[in-house]
Amino acid sequence: MKIAFLLHDAYGIGGTVSATLNLAGALAKRHEVEIVSVFRTRDTPQGNLEPGVRLTPLVDIRANSADKEHQLSRQPSVVNPRSPSFSQLYNALTDQRIGHYLDGTNAEVVIATRPVLLMYLSHFGERDYLRIGQEHLTHDSQIPEQRERQNQIIPDMDAFVTVSHADAEIYQKVLPHAASRILSIPNPVTLPSATPAQSGQQIVVAAGRLVKVKRYDVLIRAFETVVRNRPDWSLRIYGSGKEEQALRDLVLERGLYNHVRLMGAHSPMETEWAKGDIAAVTSDNESFGMTIVEAMQVGLPVVSTDCPLGPREIIQHGVDGFLAVPGDPDSVAQALLAIINDDQLRRRMSEAARQNAYRFAPDVIAQRYEELFDHLVTNRVRRPVRPMSRILAQGRLIAAPEGVFRLQLKVTGEAAAGYEVGIKLRDSQEIRTVPLVPGTLVKDGRGRLWTEVVIDPRLLRPHEGTWDFRLRTPDGQDERIVAEGVETQHLSGQAPWLDGQGVSSAIPYRTMDDFIALRTWYRAAHAEIGQVVVDEGSTGFHANLLLPKPAPAGTAPQAVLRHRSDRTAEFAVQVQPTGGAGIAFAVPHREFLARRIGATDIWDLWIRVGGGVADVRAGRIGGDIIRRKHTDRFPSSLDRSDLGVAHRIVAYITDDNDLSFSVKHA
Structure with missing residues (x-):
């Protein structure tokens, strides 16, 4: 047919x-x-x-x-x-x-x-x-x-x-x-090929268009209650739409910028669901709820508003999730906390969600459509299925727990002989090659076979930048590898790697034009920024100072703010140790105001270790987010100079995931 x-x-x-x-x-x-x-x-x-x-x-x-x-x-x-x-x-x-x-x-x-x-x-x-x-x-x-x-x-x-x-x-x-x-007939939801969610991430995940009917404002207000009770949990909201700026403003207004991130649109979502422990849906209306099924398939219990019409036909209240009152942040918060605070309940719901979601598998739904076709017309001639095309330069990149990446490619069997993977630094001649070994096959969650290559991203050091993955054929063809999937759940919350060679980090991702790429950082030393606290007149930081060798005895680290266009303009702030590699410090805004240079001043944050050690750049290069400029936002502060002139001061993440300050007239 x-x-x-x-x-x-x-x-x-x-x-x-x-x-x-x-x-x-x-x-x-x-x-x-x-x-x-x-x-x-x-x-x-x-x-x-x-x-x-x-x-x-x-x-x-x-x-x-x-x-x-x-x-x-x-x-x-x-x-x-x-x-x-x-x-x-x-x-x-x-x-x-x-x-x-x-x-x-x-x-x-x-x-x-x-x-x-x-x-x-x-x-x-x-x-x-x-x-x-x-x-x-x-x-x-x-x-x-x-x-x-x-x-x-x-x-x-x-x-x-x-x-x-x-x-x-x-x-x-x-x-x-x-x-x-x-x-x-329900919508079919593809069975995930990604690794199922691993309990313990302490992340709530939501996804969909950022429009009013989705009521992410309710979710953010609900999460304010969650944070008061469980500040160790965080919320990620994936999607784009007209409400994005209003939601960002609400996150800053409620002081949730350390706990709530707007991640932007992401496709496919299965790898991002797998980073969570709970999924949340707070819509006023849902025709079906594909995101609910997608989350359940990887093992996430779902807290959803009991809105018309779909969620109540998917979620079994108290079994694989909870149904909350639409438009009620407190009802949503209490449902989330019930799962957050009961590890055994969360594990039971996780397994039930995975089992119950199978009724929406594409093969199951396709059979229901076939039954409909047969009901409407019988004795139709079945046409032969056309041969399946083979796209060789197609693959999946998976961040493994042991710190390596597993690249899985479509080309399988003895046909893989002579193929190699090229990892090329963008806008450079720098390239690394890894040969394919025939027979190194793995099976994904859908039963498909792939040839697997293990890649240690630390072999790409000392270069920092973006790398493109290419497949080289025995006859000399060279193509970029199309991304069927990129899984990074094991990078969530992971600190940068620290060893005798320095500090490095590598985050794989799917490009806007659907290819596999890898963003790498390599530094002699680094300060990884943790919590940020914006108070009246200052911005406070907690960070981990990552040094390949211990700081020389008698040194006292300082936070240094250096003007980007005038490198001679800088000021230092004392740093307090907080145990282990931890440090804390506060940057007083008056220091910026006393050193105004242009209409907009940009100040970069460094850590000065002392004892002949080069200054260390501060930022957020760990984890699984390649462009924190879009996800990690902090509130601005309105400060006045001694002359009474109002200035807007805000800490922000740069394109390279480093931390800087912007200072300009309000």
Whole structure:
């Protein structure tokens, strides 16, 4: 059977895209599957497109594309209403391209994944293939004009599928006489290939679009209560959106900047869920809750608001998580603390979450869709599955507990002979090579085989910068390695490496264009900043002073603030030892004001050990976050000079994860 999915933009990220890619990949094991992306917005999809799934874009809207200047793109659509309620991206060109595809496809099932695509399927779709609509939001959350138009179209479909049973009941009541079959099938969530979460990280993880309906403000306020009771726990919020700045402001306002981090968007999320102990969802409304299932799959119990409609159909209250009162920070906080304060409960819930999440595995959901197809039409000829393509320069990089990285590559068996991995320092000729050894195979969580290479990142010293991973073939081809996944949970909370050669750190990551890369730091010595406390008139720091050799006897370390553009301008602050390698000090803001040079002064933080030892740069190079400039934010302070002039002073993390101060007129 050939199955085609109509998708708005398969190259982006989001719940509908993930669900469609997951379902398509599972169905492709037994069927011919095509994803038809109306728009192409990137060179490659951000999600994981399984081998055997064909991707067909219809309209290219990338920069400099001929479609952007196509004459038809300036003419209105006859299918999509000219209304603010409907996407303005659809025009006469999309009418032509979608209509041509639907008229000519040999698919036996066509599935439309959003209201506007149902309109096209109703307008152009032939009756000799099954026409199925999907609802990835909810009936009540749709814009009224879209909801009304969709409800008019649903009776034209062979079936209409919602992602929750409660939403299917709403549609059945609204459309009691519709001949089409209305039912619910949950979204499929890919089984993680990442290492399951290891209990003890003391991190709560949340993920989704930073928009009002997700109510991350409720979660942040709830976490304020958590911190008062358990200051050893932290919160990470992944995602991007219109509410980002408001949420950052709330974190600073509530003094939570040492405990709450806005991490930005991350795809795929499975490696980040695995860094946590608990997942949190505080939405006012959820059509399904893919993030809930994703978190449960790696073993995280979930605290979610009991909002309409999805969470209550996924979470078993008291078994694999808790349902809290929507919009109530105290209810969310108490649910979180109940799990945080009971290690045995957390372990029981973790195992239950992993077991209960299996009912959403793609193969399970694909079988339910196959049962639907068989119910709608029988005795259809099964078409042979096309041969799976092999992408050799594709791999996974995993940070192992022993401090090495395990690079797993698609090329397997004796075919791996003669291949080697090249690790090249960006914008440099510096390169390291590691040969592949045939037979060094490992199996991931989905049963797939990979050739594994162990890489010790300390072999990249003494260079500091960004390294790109490349696969070199025996016939001389050299390609960057596409990242299927990068796992860094074992780096979470890890200090930089300290040995006789100095201090180093290495954090692997997935680049914006989906390749494997590694950011490294190497220093003769380093001061790793811990807690930061902004008080009236000063900023305090706790840090670990990492020295390959003990400081000379009789030395007294100092914190030194040095002006970036005038290296002769500096001042020193006394440092107090706190035990072991720990130090603490406070930087008085008046010292900056007494030394104003330009409109904006940048001061870099160093530690002076003394005794002939070179000054040590201070920052945050440990852990698993490569760009702390975006995640580690501190409140600013408003200070006045002796002349009464107001200045804004703020500590911040630089592009290199070092710590500096900005001083400018308020």
